[in-house]
Amino acid sequence: MNTLLQDIRYGLRMLAKSPGFTAIAILTLALGIGANTAIFSFTDQILLRNLPVPNPQQLVVLRSPGRVHGRTWSDTDNGAQAFSYPMYRDLRGRASVFSGLLACFGVDVNITGHGSTQSAHGELVSGNFFETLEVRPALGRVFTASDETAPGANPVAVLSYGYWTRQFGANPSILNQLLVVNGIPLTVVGVAREGFDGVQVGYTPDIFVPLTMKAKISPDDQLSLAQRTDHWIAILGRLNPRISRKKAQAALQPIYAPLLEEDAKLLKLSGNDLRLYLARPLQLTAGSHGRAVLQHDAEEPLLVLMGMVGLVLLIACANLAGLLVARGEARQREIAVRLALGASRRRLVRQLLTESLLIGIGGGAAGVALALWCLNAMVGAIPPDQGMLGLARSLDLRVLLFAIALAILTSMLFGLVPALRATRVDLQSTLKDQGSSVSEGRSNVRLRKILIIAQVALTAVMLAGAGLLARTLSNLEHTNLGVETDHVLQFGVAPGLNGESPAQTIAFADRARQELAALPGVRSVSASFLTLFSNSDSSSNITPEGYAVHPDEDTNVLTNAVGPDYFSTMGIPLIAGREFTEADTAKSQNVIIINEKLARRFFAGRNPIGLRIAFGAGNSVHPDMEIVGVVADSKWDGPRAAISPFMYQPYSQFPQLSFLTFYVRTERGAAAMAATLRARVAQLDPNLPVKGMMTLNEQVGDSMFSDRLVAILSISLALLAALLAALGLYGVLSYVVARRTREIGIRMALGGQRADILRLVLGQGAQLTAIGGVVGIVVALTLARLMSSLLFGVSVHDPLTFVAVAVLLGIVSGAACYIPARRAVRVNPIVALRYE
Secondary structure (H helix, E strand, O other): OHHHHHHHHHHHHHHHHOHHHHHHHHHHHHHHHHHHHHHHHHHHHHHHOOOOOOOHHHEEEEEOOOOOOOEEOOOOHHHOOOEOHHHHHHHHHHOOOEEEEEEEEEEEEEEEEOOEEEEEEEEEEOOOHHHHHOOOEEEEOOOOHHHOOOOOOOOEEEEOHHHHHHHHOOOHHHOOOEEEEOOEEEEEEEEEOOOOOOOOOEOOOOEEEEHHHHHHHOOOOOOOOOOOOEEOEEEEEEEOOOOOHHHHHHHHHHHHHHHHHHHHHHHOOOHHHHHHHHOOOOEEEEOOOOOOOHHHHHHHHHHHHHHHHHHHHHHHHHHHHHHHHHHHHHOHHHHHHHHHOOOOHHHHHHHHHHHHHHHHHHHHHHHHHHHHHHHHHHHHOOOOOOOOEOOOOOOOHHHHHHHHHHHHHHHHHHHHHHHHHHOOOOHHHHHOOOOOOHHHHHHHHHHHHHHHHHHHHHHHHHHHHHHHHHHHHHHHHOOOOOOOOOOEEEEEEOHHHHOOOHHHHHHHHHHHHHHHHOOOOEEEEEEEOOOOOOOOOOEEEEEEOOOOOOOOOOOEEEEEEEOOOHHHHHOOOEEEEOOOOOOOOOOOOOEEEEEHHHHHHHOOOOOOOOOEEEEOOOOOOOOOEEEEEEEOOOOOOOOOOOOOOEEEEEHHHOOOOOOEEEEEEEOOOOHHHHHHHHHHHHHHOOOOOOEEEEEHHHHHHHHOHHHHHHHHHHHHHHHHHHHHHHHHHHHHHHHHHHHOHHHHHHHHHOOOOHHHHHHHHHHHHHHHHHHHHHHHHHHHHHHHHHHHHHOOOOOOOOHHHHHHHHHHHHHHHHHHHHHHHHHHHOOOHHHHHOOO
C-alpha cells in the first residue's frame, strides 16, 4: 500500500510538471468517455434496462402474427400484439403456464380536480396487473381481482408516484378522494410505488383505471370489451418458475387453436382466409424490457450511434497512446538513471501505468460531467409526442460504473504498450547524454505513424456515415409532402374525454371553425380527427363499386375524418369534384373524397366521381358512400412514408368523433396567433385543454426528430473525430520536426530551399492521411450497408459523400500539418547545427 501511495504521489508530481500534456491527455480522454457515457445512458434506458419489477426475466409478451380480421387497434408489430378482451379472459383462465396474465391499454384522459382540467396519460389495466408484476403500493392499495368485475362497475383509480408528487405534492389525503376522469368520477384508492412507470418504455401513465371502465372512460373508439372481433388489448404474462419460454409456447398452442376457431366463426371466414387465420401461432417474446414499442424504431439508430462513439473512443485512445509514447521518449534519461540505480523494469512500468491511471481518472471525471450535460441536452430536445416520456436526465449507478470501467480500461490498455516501450532503453547511449538512440526513436515514430493512420481511417469511416445521414436529413427536409406547411398553426382538443358525445363534438367543431375563421389575420380553418405527420393511422378494408377483388388481395386503405375546407386549408390540390361543405351532415348522403393513388388502383380507366365505396369486405357489403372528389397525393405519416391509398369522410358523418385537430392558415406568421387561438377556445369551453399548439412546420420537424437527432449527433461525433485525428497528426509531425531539426539545418546549410523542406513535412502528413483515408473509405464502403435502412434518397455508395470525405480529410490534414511545416521552414541553420 505504501508503494502504491508513493507511486500516486510521484505520478501527480510528474503530471503537474507537464500541465500542457496533462490537460490535453485528460481532455482527449474526456471527449471519448463523455460521448460514450451519454449515448450508453440513452441506449441503456431504451434498449437494455429491465422493468423495475421483481424477476423481470419471467415476463413475456404475447403476440399472434398473421392475417388480421375484424376491428384492430395497434401501436406496434402490425397488430400481432393486439388481442380481444374475451380472448384475454379465455387465455387467463385456461393457460396454467402463467402465474399471472395481465392486460393493458393506453388512453389519453382529461383529469378534473382542484378546480382545473388537465390532460394526462392513462392506462386501462386488468385487476391482476399489479399483482402479476409484483408491484406494491406506496400509499393505499393497488387493484385486485375484485376491481375487474363487470363493465362500468369499478370506478376506482391508482395514481402513479410521479403524478401524485407533481400534481398533489405527495399529499396522502388524496386517498379516497374523487377525481373526474373523462367526465367519470373515480375514487383514488392508492398510489403505485416510486420508480414504476408502467410496462412500456417511453410511455409513463399518470393514472391507472380498471379495464372494465373502458366503455365509460374511452367510449368513442367503439372498441368493445364484449366483442371477440375487436383486437386492441396488449397482454403480458409471468411464467411459472422453472418453465422455459419455449415449453410454455408449445403448451399454449392446443389452447389457442380452438379459440381461433371460435373467432373465425364469428368473422364468417372461409376458404383461404379461414386457413390463414387458423394458422396464426401464439408466440411468447421476452418481456423483461416491457413492451417493445419505442425500441422497435430506436434500436438501429442507437446501435449506429453506439458504434460511432466507440470509434471516437478508439481515436481518443490512439491519441492518448501517441502522447504517452512521446512522453516516454522524452523521459528516457530519467528512466535510464532509475534503472542504473537498481530499479526494476517491472517497478517502472507500474509507475508509468499509475500515471496513466491518474490520467484515466481525470478523464473519466471530466467525461462524466460532459456526459451529464449531453444527456440533459438530448432528453430536453425530445418533443413530448415522440413516445419517449420518462427518460432520465441523470446518470444512474449502472452508467456511472460503465464510465468508471471505461476510464480504467482505456487508460491501462493504451498506457501499457507506451510504458513497456519507454522502459526498454539503451543505458549506455542514453546516459552519455545523447538523447534516445536512433533505432529507438525510429521505432517510436513508426508506432505513432501507425496510430495516426488508424485514427485517420476511423475518422474516414465516421465522416462517411455522418455524410450519408446528413444527405438523408437534407433529402427528408426537401421532399415534396404534397401539403403547404407555411403559415399553418395546429392544435388539438378532445371534447370526448370530457364526456361529450360525438354529436356534441361535431357541434363544437362547427362552432369553433366559424369563431376562429372570423379572427383577424385568419385565411381559413378546418379540422380533422387524426393529426397529420403524427404517426397516428386509421385504416379499413374497403369494397369499391365495380372492382373485382382478387382472393388474398389486401384492400386496406388509410382513412381520416375531416371538415369543410380541409384541402384548401392544407394546400392539397383538388383534382376533380368538390370539397366537403356545410351541407354534408350526418343526415345527408354519405360522401367521401379519395386521393389519386386510390383512384388509380381501384378505378383505373374510370371516372370515380359519383361511384361508391363501402367500409369492410365480403359478399354482404354493398358500397354506400358516394365519391364526390379526388385530391392530389400527399404524405401522411411523414417525409419517409410512401404515398398510400387514402379515403376521407366528413367528420360530421364519422360516428366515433371524440378528438379534433384544428388547422388554421394565417395571413402572416402563424406562431403569433397561438395566444389568440387559446383564448378563443377557452371562451368556447373553459374546461377543454388545448394540446399540441404548434406550427405545421414544427409538426413536420417533430416527425423527423429521430432522423435529425441521429444526423446531428453523427456529424458532431465525426467532427470530433476529425479534430482528434488532426491533433494526433499535428503531434506526430511536430515530434518529427523536433527530431529532425539538425537534419533540416544541414539540408538548409547545404543549399536546400524552403519549398523542399515544406514538401518534406507536408509530404509525410499527406502520406499518412492518404493511407488512412484509403483504408477508412474501403471499410466505410463495406460497413455502409449496415445502416441502409436509416437512409432516404441516397445510396450507401453515394459518390458525392465519399468525395466529400476525401476532401475533408485533405483539409484536416493540411490544417494539422501547417504549423509543424511552418516551424520547419523557419529553422535557423546555425542554431540547428548546435541542436543537441
